[in-house]
Amino acid sequence: MLLEQVYQDAPTVRSGKHRTTVNEFTDQIPALRPEVLREATERLVELGKFDSDKILVEEDKGAILGGAVSLAAGLPLAVARWYTYAVGHSSIPVPIDSEYFSGTLYVNGIEPGDRVTIVDDTISTGGTLIALVEAVQAAGATVSEVLVAVEKPQNGGREKVEKRFGIDVRTLVRIAVDDTSQRAYVLD
Numbered sequence: 696m697l698l699e700q701v702y703q704d705a706p707t708v709r710s711g712k713h714r715t716t717v718n719e720f721t722d723q724i725p726a727l728r729p730e731v732l733r734e735a736t737e738r739l740v741e742l743g744k745f746d747s748d749k750i751l752v753e754e755d756k757g758a759i760l761g762g763a764v765s766l767a768a769g770l771p772l773a774v775a776r777w778y779t780y781a782v783g784h785s786s787i788p789v790p791i792d793s794e795y796f797s798g799t800l801y802v803n804g805i806e807p808g809d810r811v812t813i814v815d816d817t818i819s820t821g822g823t824l825i826a827l828v829e830a831v832q833a834a835g836a837t838v839s840e841v842l843v844a845v846e847k848p849q850n851g852g853r854e855k856v857e858k859r860f861g862i863d864v865r866t867l868v869r870i871a872v873d874d875t876s877q878r879a880y881v882l883d
């Protein structure tokens with residue numbers, strides 16, 4: 696499938712302790728073909744149940760996929776951002792410690808009682824998803840499911856999130872980075 700083709704042999708760059716792929720799907724290098732975004736969206740829509748009121752994503756890489764999933768599932772899109780807005784609405788700050796960024800995320804658009812489907816393009820250490828789940832819970836809302844396109848199992852993020860919150864993290868493609876060639880490859 697196209698998503699697997701995008702990741703197979705993708706180049707990587709060093710990001711702190713890890714290597715991160717640079718690819719069409721998450722970085723738009725080369726420019727993202729609509730058929731790749733469509734395939735990822737359709738596969739995630741197939742994977743999810745969408746027994747929820749909203750989709751929640753983190754900017755900015757996840758937002759492209761989140762927008763497409765929101766359209767396909769017919770659910771409103773909430774976005775967690777790296778900055779806050781001074782417009783007096785409820786923005787929930789949460790600490791984030793991910794593969795190569797730490798700081799504060801601000802989650803907007805989640806209301807008490809919402810059931811939320813969290814969508815992301817990648818799970819690596821699980822830090823981003825931990826921050827998103829904590830923000831949903833702090834808003835008085837619940838996470839109905841977590842859907843992620845690509846998983847880097849070597850960093851153990853999925854198990855960490857599942858153990859901590861008792862929520863399944865469902866993913867489409869698993870990848871690793873080869874230490875010698877420093878290129879990505881698809882597992883399974």
Ligand SMILES: O=P(O)(O)OC[C@H]1O[C@H](OP(=O)(O)OP(=O)(O)O)[C@H](O)[C@@H]1O
Nearest residue numbers: 754755756793794818819820821822823
């Ligand atoms: O499991 P983790 O270790 O948290 O890594 C996964 C996160 O990393 C990427 O985001 P990135 O940090 O590049 O942020 P961006 O989307 O704002 O560029 C990706 O979009 C995931 O959200």
Ligand SMILES: Nc1ncnc2[nH]cnc12
Nearest residue numbers: 714715716721794817819
């Ligand atoms: N796009 C990506 N590819 C590989 N590892 C990542 N970790 C976070 N984002 C990633």
